[in-house]
Amino acid sequence: MTNEGLQQTFRRCAMTLKVLSPLAAAQFRSRLQQYAYRVGITCALETGGKLAPESAFAQLEALWQTLQQEATALGIPDEDG
Template identity: 45%
Template sequence: MPESNPSKDDFLYPHYSYHGEAKPENIVFNANLQEFAQRVNYICNLETGGKITSNEAYQQIKELWQQLDSSREGLGISEESDGPE
């Protein structure tokens, strides 16, 4: 029987199944990418709500992007191997 009351963490931090080539580095990068997208969404909402400035939002997103790029490089995922051929 499906859970009728999902946990707060499942609601706030949803994770979706990976549908690409199931190599460990791809799965880890997909999790990192989902976290990046979720955090960018929160930052955008904070900026839209006036809690942080546009400059702060930009700097935070830029830092997150650098972290994501570093994780891609650390996992050995090249830019050329991205996407279907």
């Protein structure tokens, strides 16, 4: 996913959070923070040479898929609506 696509996805999530229940919105915010933390750790490990670029990419892709699944479970629509 491109940086622009990622920004659009986060914007759509932010707009959806406004119409979700407060509990669902809080749950997604928490999951989004966990995602950002794990992305940061993965990037730091790759930058520091502790993780191969291919492994880092695979981990980031898995993290993204997990976040998308969690968003869907909370009622946040995917890119197709």
